[in-house]
Amino acid sequence: MPRDASELSRRLARHAEAVCRHYLSNGRRRGRYWTVGDVRNTPGRSMFVRLSGPESGPGAAGHWTDAASAEYGDLLDIIRESCGLIDFRDVADEARRFLAMPGPQAQSHGAQCQPATARGSPDAARRLFAMSQPIAGTLAERYLADRGILLSAQERALRFHSGCYYRDLETGEMRTLPALIVAVTSLDGRITGLQRTWLDASGSGKAPIADPRRSLGLLLGNAIWLGLQPSTPVPVMAAGEGFETMASLRTVMPTLPVAAATSANHLGGLIFPPDCRRLYIAADADAAGRHGIERLSQRAGESGILALVLRPQLGDFNDDLRHLGPAHLAASLSDQLVPEDARLFLPRG
Known part of the structure; x- marks a missing residue:
C-alpha cells in the first residue's frame, strides 16, 4: 500500500x-x-x-x-x-x-528524473486528447447526431479515437473500442482531464459494456466547457452534470457558454468565471443530482451570482431534444430564462 x-x-x-x-x-x-x-x-x-x-x-x-x-x-x-x-x-x-491538503513535497537530490505519464493523470488526458482526431465525419459525430446534438465545428473540446483502451474493472480484460473523447478544462482552457464515451462500432449508440462512460484526470472545479473563450467575459452561463444534457442546451442556445461537470459530485465544486453574474443550473427530472445542485446554488449565492434552475419536461434535456424536438425545447426554455437572456440566446424563428 x-x-x-x-x-x-x-x-x-x-x-x-x-x-x-x-x-x-x-x-x-x-x-x-x-x-x-x-x-x-x-x-x-x-x-x-x-x-x-x-x-x-x-x-x-x-x-x-x-x-x-x-x-x-x-x-x-x-x-x-x-x-x-x-x-x-x-x-x-x-x-x-x-x-484541502497540500500534495507531497518533492525531494531535491541533484538531478531528477521525469516520471512516466501516470495513467489517469492530467498528462495522460492531454496525451490521449492529442492522439484523437476532430469528430467531423466520424462515428462520434454520428452518435451525437443520433442524440439530436448538433454542435459547431468551432467546439474544440470534442474528439474521436478509433481504438481507445477499455479495461473491464471486474475481469481486468483490456480491449480497444471507438470512443467519443471530450476534454475537461480549467477556465484558462488548459486540459485537466477528459471523458470517454465508448461507442458501438455499428454506430447504433454506446458500446454494449458495463460502464461505457468514464472520466479521468483532474475534474474537481473544472468542466467540459462549450463556448468558453479564455479571457472573454462570461456574465451568463449554464452548468449541469452531464455532457449530453449541456450539449443539448447548447444545440438550441448556440451562443450560451455551458459547462458539464461530469458528475453530480463535481457539479457542486465547479469554479465560476470571475465575471459571472447569472448562472442557470440544468436539473434532471430525478433527484440524483439534487445535492450537487443545492451545493452549487449555495456557492453561487455566496459569490454574488444569481442561480436559477432549468427543468426539463421529460427525464433530462437530451430526452426533451430527441423526443419533443428543438423548437419545443426552445419554447420551454424561453419560459424559464430571464427575458433578456431569452432574447439574447434563443434564436428567433
Missing part, C-alpha cells in the same frame, strides 16, 4: 459523513450509517458506511460493506470507485483536494 494511504484514510475518517454526502450523494444517513446502493453511488440501500468510530482498525469510521456484492473497503475506495479513478496517485490527489 502506498505509504500515505493510511494517513489519508485516517484524515478522511474524521469527516466520514461529509465524504459520504459528497461522493455518495444518492444515499442518506440512517442512524450511525450512510446507506446507498453501492460504492459507485447507485441509488439503493445495500451498502452501509460507518459514520462514527475510531480512525483506524476494526469498526473504524468510514469502513463500509455492500451486503449485495460482499464488497468492502474504506473511504479511499469510495473516492476511487465513485470518481472512476484507477491509479492511487489520482485517488490520493482527489482525497487531498477534498481535505
Whole structure:
C-alpha cells in the first residue's frame, strides 16, 4: 500500500459523513450509517458506511460493506470507485483536494528524473486528447447526431479515437473500442482531464459494456466547457452534470457558454468565471443530482451570482431534444430564462 494511504484514510475518517454526502450523494444517513446502493453511488440501500468510530482498525469510521456484492473497503475506495479513478496517485490527489491538503513535497537530490505519464493523470488526458482526431465525419459525430446534438465545428473540446483502451474493472480484460473523447478544462482552457464515451462500432449508440462512460484526470472545479473563450467575459452561463444534457442546451442556445461537470459530485465544486453574474443550473427530472445542485446554488449565492434552475419536461434535456424536438425545447426554455437572456440566446424563428 502506498505509504500515505493510511494517513489519508485516517484524515478522511474524521469527516466520514461529509465524504459520504459528497461522493455518495444518492444515499442518506440512517442512524450511525450512510446507506446507498453501492460504492459507485447507485441509488439503493445495500451498502452501509460507518459514520462514527475510531480512525483506524476494526469498526473504524468510514469502513463500509455492500451486503449485495460482499464488497468492502474504506473511504479511499469510495473516492476511487465513485470518481472512476484507477491509479492511487489520482485517488490520493482527489482525497487531498477534498481535505484541502497540500500534495507531497518533492525531494531535491541533484538531478531528477521525469516520471512516466501516470495513467489517469492530467498528462495522460492531454496525451490521449492529442492522439484523437476532430469528430467531423466520424462515428462520434454520428452518435451525437443520433442524440439530436448538433454542435459547431468551432467546439474544440470534442474528439474521436478509433481504438481507445477499455479495461473491464471486474475481469481486468483490456480491449480497444471507438470512443467519443471530450476534454475537461480549467477556465484558462488548459486540459485537466477528459471523458470517454465508448461507442458501438455499428454506430447504433454506446458500446454494449458495463460502464461505457468514464472520466479521468483532474475534474474537481473544472468542466467540459462549450463556448468558453479564455479571457472573454462570461456574465451568463449554464452548468449541469452531464455532457449530453449541456450539449443539448447548447444545440438550441448556440451562443450560451455551458459547462458539464461530469458528475453530480463535481457539479457542486465547479469554479465560476470571475465575471459571472447569472448562472442557470440544468436539473434532471430525478433527484440524483439534487445535492450537487443545492451545493452549487449555495456557492453561487455566496459569490454574488444569481442561480436559477432549468427543468426539463421529460427525464433530462437530451430526452426533451430527441423526443419533443428543438423548437419545443426552445419554447420551454424561453419560459424559464430571464427575458433578456431569452432574447439574447434563443434564436428567433
